[in-house]
Amino acid sequence: MDSSPHEGGDPLVVKAAAILHDIGIHEAERKHGAGGGKHQEMEGPPIASQILERVGVDAERTGHVCRIVGSHHSGRGIDTPEFRVIWDADWLVNLFHEEPRPDPEALRKTVEQVFKTATGQELARLLASRDSRRPSA
Numbered sequence: 001m002d003s004s005p006h007e008g009g010d011p012l013v014v015k016a017a018a019i020l021h022d023i024g025i026h027e028a029e030r031k032h033g034a035g036g037g038k039h040q041e042m043e044g045p046p047i048a049s050q051i052l053e054r055v056g057v058d059a060e061r062t063g064h065v066c067r068i069v070g071s072h073h074s075g076r077g078i079d080t081p082e083f084r085v086i087w088d089a090d091w092l093v094n095l096f097h098e099e100p101r102p103d104p105e106a107l108r109k110t111v112e113q114v115f116k117t118a119t120g121q122e123l124a125r126l127l128a129s130r131d132s133r134r135p136s137a
């Protein structure tokens, strides 16, 4: 996986956060009966921290990854280059798998509002233009 060559940030933090951002889903389902964003953000960081410690990632980077894992749905309290890359990547995956698909105008507005990096905006516009040419289900 190539990490954010255009958007900067620490590649290890970006890669670790990309792999671990949803790590809290199963624990959230087990503890709260729901694996939604709020519970993922609560349960993910301690699990991510244990994994990163086990593989020898330093405390500063572990803390950064855990802050990303703990905010990847709400976007609360963090605005680093690494977080912005993960935020946009997650939106790129989720936005274009939504069913029913948003209408083209709603999709255009969402793309303008949610993406935090130039690369994310560019990829989202490209996918939105392709999506608008797909036949509706």
Ligand SMILES: [Fe+2]
Binding pocket: 021, 022, 037, 040, 072, 073
């Ligand atoms: Fe998630």
